[in-house]
Amino acid sequence: MSQSICGARRPGYELRAPVGRMSIPCALGAGHECAHANAFGDRWTNISAHISDAQRGDASAIVAVLDAMEPLISLYAGGDELRRARARTALSEALPAYAAGDFTTFARHVVEGALADDAHGWAEEYGALSLRWEGLRARLRTDDTLHIREQLRRVDALMAALVGDVAALSR
Numbered sequence: 001m002s003q004s005i006c007g008a009r010r011p012g013y014e015l016r017a018p019v020g021r022m023s024i025p026c027a028l029g030a031g032h033e034c035a036h037a038n039a040f041g042d043r044w045t046n047i048s049a050h051i052s053d054a055q056r057g058d059a060s061a062i063v064a065v066l067d068a069m070e071p072l073i074s075l076y077a078g079g080d081e082l083r084r085a086r087a088r089t090a091l092s093e094a095l096p097a098y099a100a101g102d103f104t105t106f107a108r109h110v111v112e113g114a115l116a117d118d119a120h121g122w123a124e125e126y127g128a129l130s131l132r133w134e135g136l137r138a139r140l141r142t143d144d145t146l147h148i149r150e151q152l153r154r155v156d157a158l159m160a161a162l163v164g165d166v167a168a169l170s171r
């Protein structure tokens, strides 16, 4: 890569094969202060102009940084609003910890870490539900009431939803 070219990729596309115009890197001179722009004339936020303000707690700079990271957040959180919110919160809380280097790499580690904790939380939830289910089944052996059967059905539906069968909740 020529040293005179910025070469920045849009966050979330920087690791992808350079296919499609979203992946085409910035063609401006290295160290430019304005927004990035590729050869197609597409422009996107130059995060370096906002980072230090965001680190000082400037709200509009924080929003600009988070908005610029949206493609990265989408890459990890998909369309799940809770996961997206968790990624954005983790990223804004981690901003003061950023010191130097490629900000997108920093942001990727933060988002990965935040969503890995999320997966850990789900595993704990599933474990707790499993215990509850076993307890209800044990009670059912000695105390077969409609009430316990109803609870078991509910726990069954929640467990199915945890592994992706959300429709089970309405059965």
Ligand SMILES: [Zn+2]
Residues within 6 Å of the ligand: 006, 007, 008, 026, 027, 028, 032, 035, 036, 037, 046
């Ligand atoms: Zn650039």
